[in-house]
Amino acid sequence: MGTIACPEHVDVPSVIPAYDGPKRAYCINPLEDPRWNEFVQRHPRASVFHSRPWLDALARTYGYEPIVYTTSPPSHDIENGIPFCRVDSWVTGRRLVSLPFSDHCEPLVDAEEDMNLLTAALDQRSTRDNLRYIEMRPLEPIAMFAPLCRTTVTYTFHQLDLGAGIDSLFRGFHKSSTQRKVRRAEREGLTYREGTTESLLDAFYGLLTLTRKRHMLPPQPREWFTNLIACFGKALKIRVVFKADQAIAAMLTLRHKDTLVYKYGACDTRFNNLGSMHLLFWTAIQEAKADGLRTFDLGRSDADQPGLITFKSRWGATQSVLTYSRYSASENSRHVFDLQPEKWKSKAAKYVLAHLPLSVLSSLSPVLYRHVG
Numbered sequence: 353m354g355t356i357a358c359p360e361h362v363d364v365p366s367v368i369p370a371y372d373g374p375k376r377a378y379c380i381n382p383l384e385d386p387r388w389n390e391f392v393q394r395h396p397r398a399s400v401f402h403s404r405p406w407l408d409a410l411a412r413t414y415g416y417e418p419i420v421y422t423t424s425p426p427s428h429d430i431e432n433g434i435p436f437c438r439v440d441s442w443v444t445g446r447r448l449v450s451l452p453f454s455d456h457c458e459p460l461v462d463a464e465e466d467m468n469l470l471t472a473a474l475d476q477r478s479t480r481d482n483l484r485y486i487e488m489r490p491l492e493p494i495a496m497f498a499p500l501c502r503t504t505v506t507y508t509f510h511q512l513d514l515g516a517g518i519d520s521l522f523r524g525f526h527k528s529s530t531q532r533k534v535r536r537a538e539r540e541g542l543t544y545r546e547g548t549t550e551s552l553l554d555a556f557y558g559l560l561t562l563t564r565k566r567h568m569l570p571p572q573p574r575e576w577f578t579n580l581i582a583c584f585g586k587a588l589k590i591r592v593v594f595k596a597d598q599a600i601a602a603m604l605t606l607r608h609k610d611t612l613v614y615k616y617g618a619c620d621t622r623f624n625n626l627g628s629m630h631l632l633f634w635t636a637i638q639e640a641k642a643d644g645l646r647t648f649d650l651g652r653s654d655a656d657q658p659g660l661i662t663f664k665s666r667w668g669a670t671q672s673v674l675t676y677s678r679y680s681a682s683e684n685s686r687h688v689f690d691l692q693p694e695k696w697k698s699k700a701a702k703y704v705l706a707h708l709p710l711s712v713l714s715s716l717s718p719v720l721y722r723h724v725g
Contacts, residue, residue: 375423377473391430400608401454405583412579423466432461441723445484452725455652456491471496485680500679510650510669524668537627543594548581552590555599559618570717593628601628612640613649
């Protein structure tokens with residue numbers, strides 16, 4: 353059965369007397385406490401990033417041990433919670449992140465009183481453990497951590513409502529680009545395959561490595577994807593389009609409740625004119641619609657990715673702003689050298705990453721990503 357104790361090295365008591373009232377804050381291990389999975393399944397705002405498979409993959413790949421702050425006593429069903437991973441890095445510092453490598457992660461707390469209680473507990477934790485910062489990635493803006501300094505970074509977020517009929521959805525796509533590219537892909541006789549076989553993973557990861565190098569970023573560790581496959585099972589699909597026997601575009605999707613999540617995509621730009629990526633998106637949308645899903649989550653885009661933002665918008669998706677917030681004890685708590693992904697895009701980092709062989713980039717990725725979560 354589940355435990356209310358956090359992982360030993362996290363060193364947080366299961367009961368945190370940080371609020372003067374009838375309730376208390378508790379810390380649980382969501383991988384060991386079965387109540388968390390049950391709570392995520394029934395909470396309307398819970399996403400794939402709250403789920404046990406996602407947290408398990410983070411723990412297996414990067415050694416992060418997830419914890420959840422909640423006001424629910426161990427003898428009761430969980431009624432709220434904020435999941436975190438503690439990242440301990442000699443490069444980027446000690447911090448709590450909700451959650452690493454996740455596009456968004458709503459605090460699943462409905463009552464203001466409970467949010468105040470958990471905020472007080474986290475403030476206490478930040479001071480006691482001398483955390484560099486606590487990071488939150490909500491879908492909607494939240495107000496918390498009043499005693500701490502706040503810095504923010506924004507991203508663009510897209511999601512497509514699948515409520516309309518399939519023909520209406522198609523008519524909602526941009527006519528001169530998206531619709532035309534889908535039809536072009538159908539005429540080209542491209543081959544579509546899906547699943548989680550080793551050969552499809554090889555095709556996907558090869559394209560991902562090429563794409564990341566093109567953007568002057570290291571690829572995620574291959575182990576991350578093997579762990580995602582192991583943890584999500586049939587809820588994960590690798591989707592690959594081939595021209596003859598050559599893989600030319602690929603994406604990885606995750607299914608959670610009534611939502612299909614586009615998490616990773618990659619392509620060989622030499623074949624972009626064939627509409628291969630458009631075929632992948634259209635196939636995924638048709639499948640999600642046929643399965644009765646309600647939402648297609650197209651994920652976040654960085655501010656310096658206008659082409660990707662335009663691409664997603666042309667599928668008729670609703671565009672909004674994601675605001676990530678970091679709360680720290682002082683404005684001067686930042687390290688001079690920060691390995692956050694956006695910092696990799698400095699001129700020096702771009703030059704080095706652009707000139708490294710693919711094999712070297714892949715070998716470096718497990719070390720790099722462990723520090724940037």
